[in-house]
Amino acid sequence: MKTIFSNYINTFKGLSTEVWWLALITLINRAGTMVIPFLSLYLTKNLHFTLTDVGWIMSAFGGGSVVGSWLGGKLTDKIGYYKVMVFSLVLSGFLFIALQFLKTFLEISIGVFILMIVADMFRPAMFVALSAYSKPENKVRSVTLIRLAINLGFSAGPAIGGLIIVTLSYGGLFWVDGITCFLAGILLLNVLHPKKARIADEITIENPKSAYKDSNYIIFLFAMLLFGIAFLQYFSTIPLYYKEVHHLSEFQIGLLMGMNGFLIFALEMPIVKYLEKSLYTKTGLVVFGSILTAISFMFLNLSNWVGVLVIGMLFMTIGEMIAFPFSNAFALQRAKKGNQGEYMALYSIAFSIAHIIAHNSGMQLISAYGYSITWHTTTVVMLICIGLLYYLKWRMNSQKDKQ
Template sequence: MDANKKGIASLTEGLPPTYWLIWIGTLINRLGGFVIPFLTLYLTIQRQIPVSQAALMVSLFGAGSFIAQLTGGELTDRFGRRPVMLMSFFITPIFMVTLGFAENLLLISTSTFMVGFFTDLYRPAVGAAIADLVPPDARTRAYGYNYWAINLGAAVAPLLAGLIAEYNYLTLFIADALTTIVFGFIVLFGIRETRPPETHQSSNTPLSERLEQLKRAPILLWFTFLVLFFGMIYMQGNVTLPLDMQSNGLGPKQYGLAIALNGLIIILVTIPVSNMASTWPRFETIAIATVLLGLGFGFTALASTLPLYMISVAIWTLGEIAGTAVGPAIIADLSPPNLRGLYQGVFGSAWGLSFFLGPLAGGWVYEHLGKNTLWAGCLILGILVSFGFLLLSRKAKLEKLSVPG
């Protein structure tokens, strides 16, 4: 019993109660994360929209996400973490339900963009709040556990969504909206502002001066640039993977099973990997993660049955786990307290831009050059980006930047 208590204590060491409220809210929100993984199928099957147009509409979600990251980061530093979270969690459901009812292309496009914007507006605030609450040596675990919560919900959500989508797509949008509102109430009644008091005065610094500080942080900018390509590869799991499976006679239910495996592996592996990765060199870790991501999607070219698709998913999931735990920790370590929101926003903007460019590039290559070209491209790009992270690691060491691990 004492050994078990010590084991639990080692897992939770350095993680305060407010962190765990964020973790619980994240889990609940992701349990209802039905819409985005199935948005491509919804648009092509339910709304009878051509693949290229559907990919463009999914890219509008990414465009909204991209703008939200930078906007949310600036608002987080200027007004605090809590107000940005509340705005995100109570406005998102309005546009989520609107998207579910929308039938014409203009309303679908507008709603998709707004869902992308308000869904991701809170992310820099949560990233900054975790950096506020958690000491540097526990940050890889903190971000890793939070990503674990995302995928604990995501392991269940695709299974439910796949079954629901067979009968009624609208229910997906309503349930997604309700779980977002629950997270909003957790923040409203349970979470106080975490912004360090010493940053309040600097929050009035003009945006132009704050952007000048970013220009003097080349490691951050290059790291963000490489993460953009990491995200573009990763996005194929939501956009072109279901299309590839559908071309082999595998529908929403089978795709739901494949993506549920992604969540299941993350549930089983993220905690031990996050604990181990807290002592690993961080840039080298994300380099290895990117190779695994590319290998996994490259293997998709060989897949034609559900078991083979699951092998592909298993490989790239390992890269996803390591990369998503270490990436935010690197950003938190690099950012000064008064710029935590902006740094997280810049980092998150790479993911938002990848949500825009990934579907566009992936959908175009899939439709015009063929799926095998797409998957080979993912493999080659993953290898090239991994070398970029290794070069960046060397630059960080030469500049003697403080990045634990």
């Protein structure tokens, strides 16, 4: 047991102090995102919106995320990642608290849209900061550490969120989310500064390549868009499925989703370190993760036994642990060719667009055809994603482009 623990700790060695601080800031920020997994339940149970209404509100969520990611990338290239991150954290804290006071469909749609513009400006700035603070040989593990922070926050958030809902109300979630944003912003101001970035990452690239002209990167982004459409069902339609079909309580839903974050915290870094040393390419590993995610949706239709929910979550978790770190590393690798903010903004935008499509289409499919057809459709989306990634691998091999 001591050897296992020692080997686990060794997987974290060599990461810079600034990356650890960035991970802690991300952890504090994401621990408060307990509102997000319960948003669809809050809108249907407390505000009595229809599934169609919820779908459109979640599309506003995604639309704001697209604008925020794009704006965050532009501002990062213009004024730097540090100022963008501070502005995003502090202002989104106020907006999260204010969101609970909005009640009508129009108010919530506009409020969610504005909130996500501000909140998701943080993402491309954070990725560029990560690249600046990290040693070149540790990029993938640095990305993985940030993901661990995010998922540790997500594992604690839903479980605590479920308890808050049961004992207090949904309103408490908004306060906690806002306060954690403030705390993350205060910590950022006190422990990180652009002067601590590695000099090698501050060199200006002569005639930087536009991400929009990188055709292989665009194909990759389309694949990630499809992956995001499927993956995000776990944060909107699947909690409803747990509630309506399997009759789980909010606390049980929080525990099931918390299991996802805990497993990622416990296993992702060792898995990534092992795979990083393997002969597999980054795109090949993203393919493998996508296959496991597709299988997770197949399990949902196999039986009414509640155990399939756990098995499905396990497959999705392992798929996520492999697909996300290496897709992120692929994007960071491509970003070295041009405007880093632009490259990482497009990576974030792919998932933001997925937010627009995923939640709304999932809600509409459930409303029109039921859960079973929705999971079959999602599986097909994942199969198309896998096909695109295989095409990208073939294309990059033929061009001798680094994967």
